[in-house]
Amino acid sequence: DAGVIQSPRHEVTEMGQEVTLRCKPISGHNSLFWYRQTMMRGLELLIYFNNNVPIDDSGMPEDRFSAKMPNASFSTLKIQPSEPRDSAVYFCASTKEGARNQPQHFGDGTRLSIL
Amino acid sequence: GDSVTQMEGPVTLSEEAFLTINCTYTATGYPSLFWYVQYPGEGLQLLLKATKADDKGSNKGFEATYRKETTSFHLEKGSVQVSDSAVYFCALRDGSGYALNFGKGTSLLVTP
Numbered sequence: 001d002a003g004v005i006q007s008p009r010h011e012v013t014e015m016g017q018e019v020t021l022r023c024k025p026i027s028g029h030n031s032l033f034w035y036r037q038t039m040m041r042g043l044e045l046l047i048y049f050n051n052n053v054p055i056d057d058s059g060m061p062e063d064r065f066s067a068k069m070p071n072a073s074f075s076t077l078k079i080q081p082s083e084p085r086d087s088a089v090y091f092c093a094s095t096k097e098g099a100r101n102q103p104q105h106f107g108d109g110t111r112l113s114i115l
Numbered sequence: 116g117d118s119v120t121q122m123e124g125p126v127t128l129s130e131e132a133f134l135t136i137n138c139t140y141t142a143t144g145y146p147s148l149f150w151y152v153q154y155p156g157e158g159l160q161l162l163l164k165a166t167k168a169d170d171k172g173s174n175k176g177f178e179a180t181y182r183k184e185t186t187s188f189h190l191e192k193g194s195v196q197v198s199d200s201a202v203y204f205c206a207l208r209d210g211s212g213y214a215l216n217f218g219k220g221t222s223l224l225v226t227p
Binding site (some may be wrong): 004031033042043045048050055056091093097103104105106107108109 | 149151156157158159160161164204213214215217218219220
């Protein structure tokens with residue numbers, strides 16, 4: 001079975017540029033999460049979608065960050081304009097909601113470097 | 116709010132040594148508890164889980180017991196291998212929530 005697929009795996013860009021990260025959740029999963037991982041802050045939840053609807057975006061750092069889920073098989077996380085402090089590994093995870101002990105399945109992440 | 120505290124790393128062990136990584140939590144209600152493992156350059160993978168007090172999760176020789184009285188979920192393995200070198204994350208999900216609260220992670224290095 002295909003797992004959560006993220007692209008690109010690595011992104012290096014200059015500050016001020018727009019960055020778009022992509023995620024394809026596992027087929028049949030109805031919940032999707034975007035996380036950011038840094039050495040200083042560990043894993044932080046940015047936003048949570050359920051049935052394609054954003055439920056909790058309280059973790060989104062600021063207005064420069066936006067996320068969409070136009071359908072059940074695709075989500076994007078966009079940063080515009082990007083800043084060096086946005087450099088991190090961004091993970092997407094999905095799960096099938098309905099039982100509280102269902103684990104989240106993670107993609108391999110996008111390593112983002114803003115110069 | 117809910118939180119997870121893990122022992123600081125890095126932990127360095129020789130092959131075949133006994134491993135313990137401590138994890139304690141603070142939560143209201145009755146959370147589910149998880150251990151995830153992250154190998155270099157990869158995402159997090161579920162290692163094991165426990166959903167109620169006294170449950171023991173186990174996988175690949177790793178074990179952890181949900182201890183409500185001590186609010187702990189320590190990870191143990193009797194004999195580690197070089198291939199176990201990774202970062203280990205303890206996490207909880209409360210009964211009414213959807214999000215995982217992760218600890219900071221503990222880096223493990225196993226040397227031959």
